[in-house]
Amino acid sequence: xxxxxxxxxxxxxxxxxxxxxxxxxxxxxxxxxxxxxxxxxxxxxxxxxxxxxxxxxxxxxxxxxxxxxxxxxxxxxxxxxxxxxxxxxxxxxxxxxxxxxxxxxxxxxxxxxxxxxxxxxxxxxxxxxxxxxxxxxxxxxxxxxxxxxxxx
Numbered sequence: 001x002x003x004x005x006x007x008x009x010x011x012x013x014x015x016x017x018x019x020x021x022x023x024x025x026x027x028x029x030x031x032x033x034x035x036x037x038x039x040x041x042x043x044x045x046x047x048x049x050x051x052x053x054x055x056x057x058x059x060x061x062x063x064x065x066x067x068x069x070x071x072x073x074x075x076x077x078x079x080x081x082x083x084x085x086x087x088x089x090x091x092x093x094x095x096x097x098x099x100x101x102x103x104x105x106x107x108x109x110x111x112x113x114x115x116x117x118x119x120x121x122x123x124x125x126x127x128x129x130x131x132x133x134x135x136x137x138x139x140x141x142x143x144x145x146x147x148x149x150x151x152x
Contacts, residue, residue, distance in 0.1 A: 018033065018035075018057075020033055020054065020057055022061055022062075022100075029061060029101075030102070031054075032097060032128070035094050035098065037094040037095060039094065044091070045091040045093070046091075046092040046093070046094055051086065051136075052139075055086055055125070059081070059143055060143050062119070062143075063118075066104045067117060070107060078145070079146065081142075082141075082142040084139060084140075085141070087137065087138050089136055089137055090135070092127070093127070098126065098128065099125070099126045099127075100124070100125050100126075102121050102122070104121055105120045105121065108120075119143050120141070120142050121141050122138070122139075123139045123141065
């Protein structure tokens with residue numbers, strides 16, 4: 001499956017970005033990343049804003065790819081975060097393999113009066129621990145289509 005490369009924090013062309021690389025899975029995307037301790041708020045604990053940024057970036061791309069597939073367009077549309085709720089289950093440690101998984105739960109394609117097409121996405125962040133994964137955080141987001149095709 002082709003990789004969808006995107007960089008979060010502070011922008012796509014930034015040298016110091018997170019370099020999140022997502023791959024298609026059934027009804028969503030999956031990414032693997034290891035976060036350096038420079039993202040820690042306290043020793044051994046990754047800042048919650050960084051985790052929220054991972055979910056924001058990953059969810060936006062999940063929504064854009066879902067709309068691209070729905071309309072069979074060559075590139076995904078521009079989507080922006082409308083709503084994002086993050087729940088932290090366990091502190092996220094630095095320097096360990098992490099997995100972000102997303103799943104599209106609803107696509108609202110019909111543009112009703114004053115509404116924009118939107119996609120609801122559920123996401124989970126796991127610490128990869130050999131054959132199993134430990135849930136660290138989860139998020140639910142709504143991402144709205146705001147423009148034409150994005151440049152990749």
